[in-house]
């Protein structure tokens with residue numbers, strides 16, 4: 001792997017930060033890029049793209065929430081000699097009608113170079129680093145997912161799989177569904193967060209709970225109903241089962257949600273001072 005240089009996009013984010021740390025600990029050369037990272041990369045500024053991909057052999061390709069993967073960037077990367085692309089996608093995108101990530105998957109499949117697609121379930125870290133953190137601190141939230149079970153996955157495990165895919169052979173043309181060890185209803189995950197953090201957190205899983213919350217947040221009803229339709233489709237898929245992908249590819253069993261929550265609480269993730 002000595003000739004390899006891996007470009008990690010979103011390198012200050014939840015998965016990219018962990019992946020960068022892991023690769024560097026293994027002695028792999030990494031260019032850690034984002035708008036405010038070590039190397040500058042901005043999806044909305046193509047003048048930053050060439051410097052980011054120069055000399056790079058493999059890419060961890062991700063775009064933040066709602067930002068599309070621009071096919072022109074992927075083409076540019078391939079022209080620069082990138083040989084393998086690992087894309088961060090998501091589970092359930094067809095059901096949810098996630099055009100952004102479906103297009104991203106098509107782009108890497110049609111890139112002409114080797115690719116691997118990672119399709120994680122909901123991240124554990126949504127509760128302490130991501131979009132649910134403010135709601136946990138405020139004491140509750142609604143999400144119209146009913147009693148459906150989701151196999152929450154830890155970002156450290158996603159990073160471990162990505163590191164294996166980026167540094168070992170045999171993953172080209174594969175799409176991996178990454179999960180934790182258990183399928184949990186959201187209400188159960190929230191109960192675990194409440195128990196471990198010592199904070200009461202309410203959870204509403206019905207459509208009405210969600211519409212009332214979004215109205216209170218000032219979201220136009222039409223927009224809320226669009227999101228509701230996507231969540232309804234996800235719910236109708238039924239319980240999302242765990243897979244053995246993390247264990248098989250990273251070589252260790254995935255972290256249980258409770259272990260994640262206990263570690264985050266012990267670190268003070270939900271203390272008021274944060």
Ligand SMILES: NC(=O)c1ccc[n+]([C@@H]2O[C@H](COP(=O)([O-])OP(=O)(O)OC[C@H]3O[C@@H](n4cnc5c(N)ncnc54)[C@H](OP(=O)(O)O)[C@@H]3O)[C@@H](O)[C@H]2O)c1
Pocket residue numbers: 009010011012013014015016033034035036037041042043044062063064065066067088089090091120121122123126130
């Ligand atoms: N959360 C979940 O449960 C879940 C589940 C499945 C899939 N996903 C997917 O995971 C992705 C998010 O990954 P993540 O959680 O690892 O990232 P993240 O924590 O949301 O961080 C976003 C990263 O992108 C960078 N960034 C933001 N705007 C940028 C721009 N215009 N150009 C270049 N970089 C930019 C940020 O750094 P700077 O601010 O320095 O630019 C940061 O490093 C999304 O596509 C989401 O759909 C999420």
